[in-house]
Amino acid sequence: MNENLFTSFITPVILGLPLVTLIVLFPSLLFPTSNRLVSNRFVTLQQWMLQLVSKQMMSIHNSKGQTWTLMLMSLILFIGSTNLLGLLPHSFTPTTQLSMNLGMAIPLWAGAVITGFRNKTKTSLAHFLPQGTPTPLIPMLVIIETISLFIQPMALAVRLTANITAGHLLIHLIGGATLALMSISTTTALITFTILILLTILEFAVAMIQAYVFTLLVSLYLHDNT
């Protein structure tokens, strides 16, 4: 059972060719574009949702920060759709791979920080020292703030990976437990099945929340630096 538990997280390769590329590109098929003012229901729904999210997320930024709208909106759509698609049976979720999440987190965080350093050097450096600290504490606090700054991309990536992977693993385990318990004691199996239903609902929420959190944090780092 140990080997079976983690086989769903192996990068899909077919005949040596990376099938994972197709799987990563698949969510883009689900977001059609339309140049019309009144388009079909599918596109209208997506446009409405995107407008809602972008207004909620980008309203806190100034005009320089709002140039990142396209990036952040595609980010939340990508992570949200990838996580939700991963809840389908037998599917592979690219966001469970730490490599991909690092690839998303590090450039975005670095871009925000470097923008801050280039355009508002004094304010960015001032972030290393919270206001009103007593003088003897200053060296230690600067060190701590530097560490907390550099841990931001790692935390972004690891948070997303761990949440999604843990959720998938729990679903696998509890589903397997339900199946195994069916022949032993039906009542316990029913209880386990209820737990499975609740867990699936949680996973749907987590899928979307993680996308939101990732994008929100990147936008926060951006706000600090513009």
Added chain:
Amino acid sequence: AASEKKLLEVKLGELPSWILMRDFTPSGIAGAFQRGYYRYYNKYVNVKKGSIAGLSMVLAAYVFLNYCRSYKELKHERLRKYH
């Protein structure tokens, strides 16, 4: 000649020559995918009263393809006495 006929109108004996007649260049293959995508999109999604069926057929096909992909590992988990 077997060229330029639709697939359903090609006689069985002409099938190999019809297949060889198809455009297998990268742009040809891309065109085939594009035509297939728009055929599905215009039939099921880009309509006045589109329903959930347009999206769920795509997701069902996705689930099925993933099942085919992981069949090799899944066949060990069947409830059999001998694997």
